[in-house]
Amino acid sequence: MHKTSLIVRVPIQELLENNNELLKKYFIEGHNLVTSYNINKEAYYNMERANLLDTLVIIKEAKVVGFIVATTTINPNYGDLQSTIMAIFVDKPYRKYGTAKGLINKMETVVKAKGSKLLTISSPLNSHFNTYLSTLGYKHINNFYGKVL
DSSP: OOTTOEEEEOOHHHHHHHOHHHHHHHHHHHOSSOOSOOOOHHHHHHHHHTTOEEEEEEEETTEEEEEEEEEEEEETTTTEEEEEEEEEEEOGGGOSSSHHHHHHHHHHHHHHHTTOSOEEEOOOTTOHHHHHHHHTTOOOOOOOOOOOO
């Protein structure tokens, strides 16, 4: 991570309203089956008000260069709180500096403080991110499938 980078918790509205170019890059790079996006901002706002959503951004030179969004809910199968990273993105010029690691570590701290017992994250097929996650202590625990309906 760049030495002058700062990771801060922000309202989801700040990420959604003030970072259109970064979000556009995220959706272009990360799409698999879904070829367009239509962010349901109200759903995000409601999840945040219910304390189910956490958003962190990383700032470098007064500019947001990455973000991570996680949900925390009760898993009724196990009876405890579990969290899922719904989105993580770092703009290409800021990769390879531990930027994603910093975001993930900080989110781990946030959701653990809420009482979460597990943090899961999905990774694109054939992505370097799969190997990277294992270096951070994440285990391959499931396969995730999708189908356009």
